[in-house]
Amino acid sequence: MEYVRASTVDEALSAAKLGATFVAGGTNLVPDVLFGRKQTERVVDISRLSELQFIENKDGRIRVGALTTVTDLLQSDLIRRGAFPLYESALEFAGPLVRNRATVAGNLLDASPAADLAPPLLAQDGEAELLSFAGRRTLPLQNFFLGYRNTGVRPGELVTAISIRPLGESDRATYCKLQLRRAMAISLLSVAVVLWMDGETCLDAGIGLGAVAAVPFRAEAAEAVLRGRVIGEVEIDAAADAARESASPIDDVRASANYRKKMCGVLVRRLLREAMGLPEVTRA
């Protein structure tokens, strides 16, 4: 395998001919190469492109550079205040040894159905910024994942940043990752819920779901139930039902499809109730 280190973005693009793979943190790619899960003739190391490692407020959005690590997210006040579900997902992400290397763009490009950062980024209207010699384009994250471990990023294209719609003081947001232990666990499922509020009315809703389909996705039918409404028990139950119906999980070593589907509804309801300050549902 050929190794090329890029010291500028232009060098990275030049080196990324067909068949080349970018590497940054390496937390997925290095073992994938070792164990033969991924074959590539050439890796282009972009880990030293420090201009792609930033978190900033720009044009009303929070922009997170592609090479921002999960540890960087945890150290950012902007993320904690303006993207609370993303902050929470970073807390539950693997362990410190992995968080120190794993990057935001890498987590998305690995395109695991259980990618931890995907549901919160989806819920906040996340968009990937892409760069290639053909120019720049943006790709909304709901169109980013095409299928199992497959993204809409073209060969030779570099993800440079992810931008999200920030949360203000009066907006509501929460996150939950169901996992078999508190660290180093692949999620059974994960849910991020975001409600942009105008007084009592929900202006806009974002619900990101992970590990309940071949790709992480937005529960658009559930969001539609909430958008423009004053959210009470009825709306919450309807949104939870819609989210559950949008899930098409599989059986695997971590959980059954049935359990995942059921818990998808349970978690969406639980998170919406929590976000709206309603008491927990007690078991009958």
Next chain:
Amino acid sequence: MSDYEIQLVVNSKSETITVEGGEALLRALRRIGYVDVKLSCEGGDCGACAVLLDGVAVNACLVFAAQADGCEVTTVRGIGTENNLHPIQRQIIEKGGVQCGFCTPGIIVSAKALIDENPDPTREDIQRGLAGNLCRCTGYKKIFEAVAAAAEEIRKEEAV
């Protein structure tokens, strides 16, 4: 296979290593004698190969060796020596935080990174700080006690 020559400073010693493009830092370090960096899962799950890379705790199995060119690497042997143990190492021994000992180098590296960043960690901070390191013998209790005692010892040393 393409070979690359890289320069590292490992535990303050300059090293030149010839590595393959797809080779992890872990294998490269072990090949030149740094067998205190333990080879176990090679998938980032166990933390036995933890090292400090330019001061940041990482799994050496998850970094291509070529990516580390020009970096400083600290292994457990660079944290303290047999005759001059680091407080973490001494406390791990005193509190009985070692049974088979295979996870110990990685645990000490993670604990060092944790205490460098947070000199007065709570029990939960310690648990979270060591969450990437598996130990199948001790049940962790004595390891956590050792790290807490070491942090206290270091705070006292620095207060003097």
